Structure formats: structure tokens, C-alpha cells
Amino acid sequence: MHTDFWMGNDFLHMFSDDNNLVLKIELEDFEKNFAMAEYSNFVVGSESENYKLSIGKYRGNATDSFSGHxxxxxxxxDRKNDRAPECCPCAVTYGGGWxxxxxxxxxxxGQYFRDPDESSYFRxxxxxxxxxxxSLKKSVMMVRSRGRVYSPTRNVQDGDLTRITYEDP
Incomplete structure (x- = not known):
């Protein structure tokens, strides 16, 4: 996959509903530096629960920026579910659903920029x-069953992980 893609929150809810997924996030900057974050559990609630996020313990080298969420x-x-002041909804202020x-x-x-210097404050x-x-060049979110062992190589076998990818084509 070489384009912007989001599986959709309904699918993420159905896929994660068994409460048995590990989330791995790979990050890449424009200087070809990589970082990784992994969470021991990943569950997305239903639409009636506003797709509430539940994640487990963090490990990785990216420094944890997700547990606070x-x-x-x-x-x-069009749906403000954050805890920001009414004047400044996060999705409107910083772009993208999250x-x-x-x-x-x-x-x-968030919005994709071809050059990190083009982005304005946290957009x-x-x-x-x-x-x-x-603003990063690329992010990939992948999930796997807790029963599967992840190989640290960059080549992932089909079926081992489900990728949720965001990058420029």
C-alpha cells in the first residue's frame, strides 16, 4: 500500500473487539530515521462509545506519545469528542480525525507535508x-493477535500483521 488509507473506525472496532490485539506503530522522518512504539493491547470502542481508545503498556524507542490518549x-x-476548550476543537485546529x-x-x-518545514504549529x-x-514523512499502524510473535525484520509476511498506513504516494 502506497497511499493514504484508514480502515475506518467501525472496522477497527469489529477487528479489535475480542480484546486480543497488539498495536505496533512505525514512524519515519524525512532524514530516514525510524522509531517504533508497541502497545500490549489495542481496542477501539463502538460508534455509540465514540470509538473510545483502549491501549495497553508501551514499549519501543519512539518515546511514548500515545498513552496520553x-x-x-x-x-x-464534525464530532468534537476531545477535552479541549469549546473554542478550539482539536480535529479542526490541528487537522484530521484522531x-x-x-x-x-x-x-x-494529520495533514501530510512533503517537507517538515512547510507545516505550521503541530499541523x-x-x-x-x-x-x-x-511533521513525519510516514507512519504505519499495524495490529496482530497477541498469540503471534513479531519478527523484527522490516519484511513482514502477509497475514502476520494488518497494516494501517499513512504515507505520501
Whole structure:
């Protein structure tokens, strides 16, 4: 897959409903540096629960920018489910739908910029604890069953992981 793609929250809810998934996030900057974050559990609630995010323990080298969103509801331009002041909904202010809490520490669905210097304040694909106000080149979210063992190689066999990818074509 070499384009922007989001599976949809209804699918993520159905897929994660058995409470047995591990989430792995791979990040890449424009200088070809890579970082990884993995969460021991990943569940997305139903639409009636505003797609509430539940994640487990963190491990990785990206410095954790997602646990602060744990328990948050998915916000979009037309559905403010974050805890930001009424004047400044996170999805409108920073772009993209995401599990915003009080807006940040991450937004992997932000606007894509071909150059990180083009992005304005925290508008872009952000993983704040790794690179701060820097719009990333690429992010990949992958899930696997907790019963499967992940190989640390970059070549992933079909069926081992389900990729949720965001990158420029």
C-alpha cells in the first residue's frame, strides 16, 4: 500500500473487539530515521462509545506519545469528542480525525507535508515525544493477535500483521 488509507473506525472496532490485539506503530522522518512504539493491547470502542481508545503498556524507542490518549474518544471536524476548550476543537485546529485528549501528544492522521518545514504549529503527522513539532514523512499502524510473535525484520509476511498506513504516494 502506497497511499493514504484508514480502515475506518467501525472496522477497527469489529477487528479489535475480542480484546486480543497488539498495536505496533512505525514512524519515519524525512532524514530516514525510524522509531517504533508497541502497545500490549489495542481496542477501539463502538460508534455509540465514540470509538473510545483502549491501549495497553508501551514499549519501543519512539518515546511514548500515545498513552496520553488512552481512554479518549475519536474526534473529527464534525464530532468534537476531545477535552479541549469549546473554542478550539482539536480535529479542526490541528487537522484530521484522531483520539484527541486535550489535543496532543500525537496525531498520525494529520495533514501530510512533503517537507517538515512547510507545516505550521503541530499541523501534520505528529509524534511529539519523538521529534516535537515535526511533521513525519510516514507512519504505519499495524495490529496482530497477541498469540503471534513479531519478527523484527522490516519484511513482514502477509497475514502476520494488518497494516494501517499513512504515507505520501
Amino acid at each position: 488512552n481512554g479518549s474518544y475519536f474526534s473529527t471536524y 483520539w484527541f485528549h486535550r489535543c496532543f501528544e500525537s496525531n498520525l492522521n 501534520g503527522i505528529i509524534w511529539e515525544q519523538w521529534l516535537g513539532n515535526y
